[in-house]
Amino acid sequence: xRTSIDxxxxxxxxxxxxxxxxxxxxxxDKCRWIDALAAAGLxxxxxxxxxxxxxxxxxADVAAVVRHALTLPGLRVMALVPxxxxxxxxxxxxxxxxxxxxxxxxxxxxxxxxxxSAQMVEELRSVVALRNEVAPGVPVEVGLSTAFGCTLQGAxxxxxxxxxxxxxxxVGVDEVGLSDTTGMAHxxxxxxxxxxxxxxxxxxxxxxxxxxTRGLGLANCLAAYDVGVRSFDSSLxxxxxxxxxxxxxxxxVTEDLVFMFEAMGVSTGIDLQQLFAAREPLKAGLPGExxxxxxxxxxxxxxxxx
Amino acid sequence: xRTSIDxxxxxxxxxxxxxxxxxxxxxxDKCRWIDALAAAGLxxxxxxxxxxxxxxxxxADVAAVVRHALTLPGLRVMALVPxxxxxxxxxxxxxxxxxxxxxxxxxxxxxxxxxxSAQMVEELRSVVALRNEVAPGVPVEVGLSTAFGCTLQGAxxxxxxxxxxxxxxxVGVDEVGLSDTTGMAHxxxxxxxxxxxxxxxxxxxxxxxxxxTRGLGLANCLAAYDVGVRSFDSSLxxxxxxxxxxxxxxxxVTEDLVFMFEAMGVSTGIDLQQLFAAREPLKAGLPGExxxxxxxxxxxxxxxxx
Numbered sequence: 001x002r003t004s005i006d007x008x009x010x011x012x013x014x015x016x017x018x019x020x021x022x023x024x025x026x027x028x029d030k031c032r033w034i035d036a037l038a039a040a041g042l043x044x045x046x047x048x049x050x051x052x053x054x055x056x057x058x059x060a061d062v063a064a065v066v067r068h069a070l071t072l073p074g075l076r077v078m079a080l081v082p083x084x085x086x087x088x089x090x091x092x093x094x095x096x097x098x099x100x101x102x103x104x105x106x107x108x109x110x111x112x113x114x115x116x117s118a119q120m121v122e123e124l125r126s127v128v129a130l131r132n133e134v135a136p137g138v139p140v141e142v143g144l145s146t147a148f149g150c151t152l153q154g155a156x157x158x159x160x161x162x163x164x165x166x167x168x169x170x171v172g173v174d175e176v177g178l179s180d181t182t183g184m185a186h187x188x189x190x191x192x193x194x195x196x197x198x199x200x201x202x203x204x205x206x207x208x209x210x211x212x213t214r215g216l217g218l219a220n221c222l223a224a225y226d227v228g229v230r231s232f233d234s235s236l237x238x239x240x241x242x243x244x245x246x247x248x249x250x251x252x253v254t255e256d257l258v259f260m261f262e263a264m265g266v267s268t269g270i271d272l273q274q275l276f277a278a279r280e281p282l283k284a285g286l287p288g289e290x291x292x293x294x295x296x297x298x299x300x301x302x303x304x305x306x
Numbered sequence: 307x308r309t310s311i312d313x314x315x316x317x318x319x320x321x322x323x324x325x326x327x328x329x330x331x332x333x334x335d336k337c338r339w340i341d342a343l344a345a346a347g348l349x350x351x352x353x354x355x356x357x358x359x360x361x362x363x364x365x366a367d368v369a370a371v372v373r374h375a376l377t378l379p380g381l382r383v384m385a386l387v388p389x390x391x392x393x394x395x396x397x398x399x400x401x402x403x404x405x406x407x408x409x410x411x412x413x414x415x416x417x418x419x420x421x422x423s424a425q426m427v428e429e430l431r432s433v434v435a436l437r438n439e440v441a442p443g444v445p446v447e448v449g450l451s452t453a454f455g456c457t458l459q460g461a462x463x464x465x466x467x468x469x470x471x472x473x474x475x476x477v478g479v480d481e482v483g484l485s486d487t488t489g490m491a492h493x494x495x496x497x498x499x500x501x502x503x504x505x506x507x508x509x510x511x512x513x514x515x516x517x518x519t520r521g522l523g524l525a526n527c528l529a530a531y532d533v534g535v536r537s538f539d540s541s542l543x544x545x546x547x548x549x550x551x552x553x554x555x556x557x558x559v560t561e562d563l564v565f566m567f568e569a570m571g572v573s574t575g576i577d578l579q580q581l582f583a584a585r586e587p588l589k590a591g592l593p594g595e596x597x598x599x600x601x602x603x604x605x606x607x608x609x610x611x612x
Contacts, residue, residue, distance in 0.1 A: 149607060149608075149609070150608075151607075151608050152608075154608050154609035155609055182607070183604060183607075184607040186566060186569035186570050187528050187566070187570060188569075188570040188571065189569075189570075212600065213600065213604045214562060214565055214600050214601040214604050214607075215524055215559065215562035215565075215566075215599075215600035215601060216524055216562070216565075216566055216569075218521055218522055218524065218525040219524040219525040219527075219528045219566060221525075222493050222525045222528060222529065223528065226532075253521065256520060256521035256522070259520055259521075259522075260492060260493070260521075260522055260525060263492035263494075263495075263522075264492050264493060264494040264495075265494065293521075294518065294519065294520050294521035295520040295521060298489060298519045298520050301455060301457075301488070301489075301490040301520075302455075302456075302457050302458075302460050303455070303460035303461055
């Protein structure tokens with residue numbers, strides 16, 4: 001029995017996935033889903049986002065969901081917050097980790113949070129100050145969205161990405177990851193940019209958050225792994241799909257990502273059969289919503305040892 | 307304008323794809339589809355297989371399809387043949403290249419062609435002798451199926467794969483590629499086995515034929531590329547899907563594979579917009595059949611230059 005973990009998978013479905021679909025999953029179903037994810041061996045789950053309920057009604061119950069998730073032993077409970085106000089609410093709720101989105105593309109930043117990237121860095125400074133004051137043990141993570149390209153702006157300069165990542169670390173952020181928000185990344189770019197990120201940020205270099213918009217999600221994760229990335233975001237059933245592209249799921253599918261690594265002998269600490277079982281509460285809580293994943297559909301290969 | 311090609315994509319849809327679906331595409335539609343594929347820049351197409359029509363009625367018109375494909379300038383017209391009799395018919399029809407499937411798994415070999423692997427090598431010897439006699443310029447390729455695992459046998463020893471590949475070359479086969487027939491391959495295995503194949507066979511090492519059964523198709527192609535493979539099989543729209551797994555297409559999708567390489571700056575010589583257009587005759591000729599592909603669904607990224 002192996003007990004060490006080679007790569008860390010952070011499940012983002014209950015936040016990234018649920019806020020991308022129009023239906024709202026009832027609180028009890030969210031809790032059952034999170035229970036099943038934790039039972040499969042996921043050690044970090046992004047359980048919701050602290051945003052105004054009028055903007056994202058799907059997240060109105062986030063405090064209750066956090067409260068439940070905190071009862072699960074060994075689980076790191078993460079929430080997304082867009083600003084200091086959200087951070088206050090999340091820290092009050094008792095989350096173990098905060099994550100904030102910062103756009104590498106100015107156009108996306110203005111459209112998404114009505115702030116420039118520089119203004120978001122000032123917001124981060126304020127969030128870090130708050131964290132230092134009220135919850136010094138809680139890490140603050142940033143996901144640099146549109147790091148590989150932007151549907152509004154087009155190409156995003158790699159120098160801009162690295163400069164912004166350094167600015168985040170300078171204001172006290174613990175980890176900065178890179179997100180392929182729009183599914184434009186390709187393996188050569190992933191290797192180049194994560195190599196630069198790791199050289200510039202050292203231990204502060206964070207996760208790869210890849211999308212599968214054009215089918216390259218796993219290839220991009222492999223590329224990131226090849227250059228030393230050991231932390232990955234993904235979503236059960238690929239929840240968080242692109243509404244304009246049938247079958248074109250947004251987030252990398254957790255089931256397929258775990259299968260790839262486990263098949264390679266890279267330990268995730270996650271049990272695939274139990275992970276497949278975690279699709280049931282997801283489906284039950286979001287009836288009719290498409291749930292992706294090639295490995296659960298095909299089943300594990302003959303001779304697969306758990 | 308770049309005119310050199312970095313990787314060679316061989317389109318297998320008109321053979322591998324069409325023989326996997328229950329409907330039969332009319333000959334005229336096959337010809338229109340092949341025209342569109344060639345117009346997109348594909349330089350090699352596996353246009354059909356020379357097998358008894360009572361076994362595969364979808365391929366009954368293969369000689370007519372070959373005749374048409376031979377009129378397309380610059381196209382290498384390939385056909386699959388299971389044995390010497392098929393090779394005779396294919397060479398009579400005038401194909402430019404023959405491909406034969408040889409199973410690395412004895413269990414699969416017996417189930418598929420009712421011959422042991424050793425008996426298939428003897429068949430190859432006979433096919434090569436025929437080729438030397440009547441069409442010395444026509445290369446003979448072997449795709450080693452179940453090279454990465456077998457649904458019947460389970461694991462397939464890598465030593466067996468390499469030994470069989472060498473046996474094929476010893477009887478005069480020009481190229482031996484490796485096929486992940488059952489979608490069991492993972493990137494670490496792909497790198498290991500293609501590295502061994504290339505070391506053992508040198509210039510006779512052939513294409514990577516990957517399936518997307520568990521979503522790892524492109525990651526496996528990337529892994530093969532990383533260790534020097536420059537020749538890949540794929541199928542437009544992922545045609546040749548697994549009937550048991552909705553969305554779990556069998557073959558790697560040509561559109562996504564070409565997108566991955568072109569995005570990386572690895573030239574395929576294929577125009578993506580024209581490749582997307584080649585989906586229309588496929589859909590017209592096989593109404594109701596699912597056609598996959600994330601890149602055509604999502605569209606090319608903003609700022610993409612053809």
